[in-house]
Amino acid sequence: MKRRISLPRHSFDPSRRRFNASMAALGLASISLPMGIRPAMAQQTNLSVMTYTNYHVEGLIPGYIAKYGSLPDASFMSDDEDALQKLRGGFTTDTAHPNTSSVGRWRDAGLIKPIDTSRLPNWENLFDVVKNLKGVSEGDETFICPTGWGNASIIYRTDLVDPEDVEDPSWALLSNPKYRGRVAASTVLEDLVLPAALQLDVDNIFAMTDEEIAEVKQLLKRQHENLRNYWSSITDMEQGLASGALVAAVGWNTSVNSLKKQGIPVAYMQPKEGMLTWLDGVVHTTQGNASDEEVYDYMNAWIAPEAGQHLIEEIGYGHSNKNSFDLVSSQRLVELGLDDPIGNLNKGVFYEEIEGRIREKYSRMIEEVKAGF
Structure with missing residues (x-):
């Protein structure tokens, strides 16, 4: 997932990204965006990125x-799977921007x-939980x-949800009959099945047994009846x-950011x-043409505190560099629910890759729920 609308979870791509892939969907998958005038002493850029x-x-x-x-030349990806298939097909780029949950497939494919x-001088300032994920x-x-x-x-x-219904915050709010016809779920498989x-309290939400899938199906059927x-x-x-x-x-976080900018009273559970x-x-990637120096300059720029400040303030996502948060006002961090990044990261349930056979079972179960079976 990205991204937003924010482009963004593969295995998984919080497919946050799929909804931001309008550029790629319109056939604008590979364009160069030279924004700004190159300084007289600037070095030549040969880098190409997929993002x-x-x-x-x-x-x-x-x-x-x-x-x-x-900016370097860019091609745009709609999600991790889209980028993976492009690279397998021989597409050339120096870098790409997948989620950690799909890196294993990319690595095993030799890409x-x-x-x-x-x-990477900024590496030492990344959150330990991020580096060790x-x-x-x-x-x-x-x-x-x-x-x-x-997230x-x-x-x-x-202003529309009773405070008592979120005192003990739970995903079960989507099934609360008090709000029948006024709640919505995402079509993204992970964001529907995993909650x-x-x-x-399934042991392994990324590889459920048939019995556990059946239990999840029953819960989703009850939720389905409550959804708008x-x-x-x-x-x-x-807009809803x-x-x-x-x-x-x-x-996702970007919607919280967008709605609050409009003055809509929302909270992120x-x-x-x-x-x-x-x-x-x-x-x-193994298929690029740029020098290693330029690739590492790009990576290091991405994980600089100032880059993180932009990602937080303008897009609404958290950043891997812990020092980025010191550059953002405490009020802004509270608005975005990012005032305790270490707590958020430590408590987060990180997406992992769902093996194809299991994913197919999840997908089939969702279709049965929607069809009323």
Whole structure:
């Protein structure tokens, strides 16, 4: 997932991203965006990156812009799977921006190479939980430079949901009959199945047994009867919350950011069962043409505190560099629910890859729920 509308979870891509892939969907998958005038002494840029449209801005790589004078050439990905298939098909790029939950597939396919973290001065200031997260490294080798993180949770109208119904915050709010026809779920498989599994305290939500899937199905059937809809357009979901047609909906950090900018009284739930959390980053592909120096300059720029400040303030996601949060006002962090980043990261339920056979079972179960079986 990205991203927003924010481009963004593969295996998983909080498919936050799929809804921000309008550029790619329109056939604008590979364009160069030379924004700004190159300084007279700037070095020549040969770098090509694969990323999300709202990630391809100067504010997220200020150190790179200072050295090279302009943004690198970019192609845009709609999600991790889209990028993976492009690379398998021979598409050439120096870097890409997947989630940690899918890095294993990229590595096993021989599409990315290990990262020498000693060439990243900002690496030492990344949160330890980020550097040590599953998917970042394999053995002694690091395969992704973590950049941003965010969540999937329930966004709710504080003026329309009774305070007593969120005193003990839970994903079960979506099934509360008091709000029948006024709550919405996402069409993203992970953001639909995993919250239900968390409510049932399933041992491994990413690889459930047939019996556990059956239990989740029953919970989702009850939830289905309570929903107004399953949203596939982030704009429609936000408009529903803004108008009051919806009192609560599953959503991502960027929607909280957007709605609060409009003055809509919303809050972002931290469910007692756990808040779904993703982590993305830059990988160094095996198929690029740029020098290692330029690739590492790009990575290091992404994980600079100033880049994190932009990601937090303008997009609403958390950043991997702990020093970024010192550059953002405490009021802004509270508004975005990012005032305790270490607590958020430690309590987060990070997405992991769902094996294809299991994913198919989850998908089939969802279709049966929607069809009333």
